[in-house]
Amino acid sequence: xxxxxxxxxxxxxYACQSSTPPVALSAYYWKTHYKLTPVEQSFLKEKExxxxxxxxCDVGLKNNEPIPIAPIEWREITTLPKEIVPVIYIKNEVxxxxxxxxxxxxxxxxxxxxxxxxxxxxxxxxxxxDCDWSLQSKEQFFEFLTEFKKxxxxxxxxxxxxxxxxxxxxxxxxPVDHGVLMYYNMGxxxxxxxxxxxxxxxxxxxxxxxxxxxxxxxxxxxIFSWGVQIRDHKVxxxxxxxxxxxxxxxxxxxxxxxxxxxxTEEYVYKxxxxxxxxxxxxxxxxAKDLQQATKDLSxxxxxxxxxxxxxxxxxxxxxxxxxxxxxxxxx
Numbered sequence: 001x002x003x004x005x006x007x008x009x010x011x012x013x014y015a016c017q018s019s020t021p022p023v024a025l026s027a028y029y030w031k032t033h034y035k036l037t038p039v040e041q042s043f044l045k046e047k048e049x050x051x052x053x054x055x056x057c058d059v060g061l062k063n064n065e066p067i068p069i070a071p072i073e074w075r076e077i078t079t080l081p082k083e084i085v086p087v088i089y090i091k092n093e094v095x096x097x098x099x100x101x102x103x104x105x106x107x108x109x110x111x112x113x114x115x116x117x118x119x120x121x122x123x124x125x126x127x128x129x130d131c132d133w134s135l136q137s138k139e140q141f142f143e144f145l146t147e148f149k150k151x152x153x154x155x156x157x158x159x160x161x162x163x164x165x166x167x168x169x170x171x172x173x174x175p176v177d178h179g180v181l182m183y184y185n186m187g188x189x190x191x192x193x194x195x196x197x198x199x200x201x202x203x204x205x206x207x208x209x210x211x212x213x214x215x216x217x218x219x220x221x222x223i224f225s226w227g228v229q230i231r232d233h234k235v236x237x238x239x240x241x242x243x244x245x246x247x248x249x250x251x252x253x254x255x256x257x258x259x260x261x262x263x264t265e266e267y268v269y270k271x272x273x274x275x276x277x278x279x280x281x282x283x284x285x286x287a288k289d290l291q292q293a294t295k296d297l298s299x300x301x302x303x304x305x306x307x308x309x310x311x312x313x314x315x316x317x318x319x320x321x322x323x324x325x326x327x328x329x330x331x
Contacts, residue, residue, distance in 0.1 A: 022328040023303055026051040027311040028087070028220070034120075035075040039313040044081060047324055051083040053128060053307060056116050059090040059109070066094050066105055068112055077120045084122045085157075086113050089130040095137035095144070102140065106148045126155040128180065133164075138172045146175050159220070162186060162206040165213050179215045180307060183293055184222035184285070189238060191230045191281070193260075197222050198285045200292060210300035218303040221293060221327065223315045225284035231275065239272055241314055244282045253280065287323040294330035302331055 027044075029052050036044075043049070058069040088109060094100065117124045127148075133141040149156050160179040164171045186203055187196035210217065227242030228235055247253040253261040256279070263278040274280070297303075306327055308315075 020331065023331050024051070024305040025049055025308070025324065025328050026053065026305055027308040028052075029054045030310040031055075031072075031312075032070045033073040033075050034077070034080075036079045036311075037313045039316060040311055041079050043311070043316050044079075046321070050081050051085065051305075052081050052311065053085045053087050056086040056088055056113060059088060059094055061091070061093050061097065064097065066090075066097075066100070066108075068109075071112075071116060074120045080120060080122070083126075084117075084120075084124075085126045085128055086117065086122075086124060087128045087130055088113070090141075092132055092134055092137050095131070095133060095140040097140075100140050100144070102144050102147050105144060106151050110148070110152055124154060126157065127152075128157045128159070129174075129176075130159040132161060133171075133174075135171065142172060142175055149175070157218075160213075160215075160217065162203065165217075166206045166209045168209075168213055173213075173215050176215070179213075179217050181210070181217045181219050181297075181301075181303075182309075183219055183297065184309065189228055189235055191228070191233050191235055191279075193257075193281075195259075195283045195285075196228075197224070197226075197283045198289055198293065200289070200296070203293070203296065207296055207300055210297070213301075216304075217301050218305040218307065219297060219301070220307040220309050221290055222285045223290070223308050223319065224310055224312070225282065225315075225318075228281040228283060229272065229274065230279040230281060231277070236278070237272065239270060239280075241312070242270075242280070242282060243284055243314075243318060245318075247280070247282075259283070284318075287319050290319075290323055291326050291330070294327050298331045306331075 025047055026049055034054065054072060057071040059066050060069050113124055113127060129145065131141055145156060156176040157178050157180055158174040158176045159182050161182055165181065184197050186199050187194050189196045225241065225243045227239040229237050229239060244259060247261060252264055252267045254264050256262050259282045261280045263274045263276055265276050267274045
């Protein structure tokens with residue numbers, strides 16, 4: 001009996017030592033103003049989310065010069081978590097410009113980030129850049145990252161698309177401290193049946209190369225949705241936040257196949273004019289999809305952090321809360 005007890009104790013000690021701790025869970029905040037609802041506040045607390053990646057602004061071209069677009073507006077700051085990471089989305093057009101004044105752009109963006117952070121009392125230590133660079137723009141984008149790091153000494157991360165992982169020898173690896181794999185927006189928004197947000201069959205063509213990527217990768221998973229408005233077999237627009245549960249009881253939306261509805265009469269939905277005969281294709285990601293994505297990714301990479309895109313009351317309420325525990329413990 002004594003020997004059996006010793007073996008049992010040793011077994012539990014080994015199990016505790018060998019068990020993998022859960023990854024950190026964080027979230028993107030992608031609105032143009034910051035103010036959390038009570039549901040969003042509770043979600044951060046219950047899920048022990050202490051870090052938000054907040055979109056500070058976009059950067060695009062105006063009169064052939066880079067300018068900030070739609071900066072974040074702080075409507076209240078008492079609900080800010082312990083750590084804030086500013087995220088700057090830079091349109092690829094900026095680095096496709098033949099001669100970008102890299103040093104000038106670095107200085108302007110550094111000051112801009114500092115000003116926005118100061119308004120909320122945030123101490124900036126880490127900045128993330130989101131840019132879907134191309135073969136034609138990578139040289140200037142990478143030069144920008146190198147110069148930004150040199151000038152600020154801030155920790156830098158960058159978003160990474162699946163194709164940039166599979167073909168990294170050609171597309172290049174950004175000179176940052178780590179990358180965040182955007183495990184969504186895998187296909188083209190089109191009038192066909194496929195889900196452009198998450199399609200496992202597409203993802204499977206890329207994931208095997210994750211273990212070869214020469215930069216640590218964390219993961220961003222999608223919890224957002226949208227409706228694709230289709231007219232005459234062409235995409236008219238995308239209606240953000242649209243879910244099947246929102247429209248299935250509305251007689252204006254006639255279901256004609258899974259996730260696809262036809263408009264039975266002219267109708268205004270969230271400020272969008274829907275004409276009779278238009279079709280709405282709902283694209284959303286189920287809890288089962290998220291669990292499968294986590295399982296697939298865990299074979300090839302071990303992220304330190306999983307970032308949910310994006311923090312919004314409607315997105316949170318769509319899922320059984322157990323799924324977020326599964327994601328944290330899935331690696």
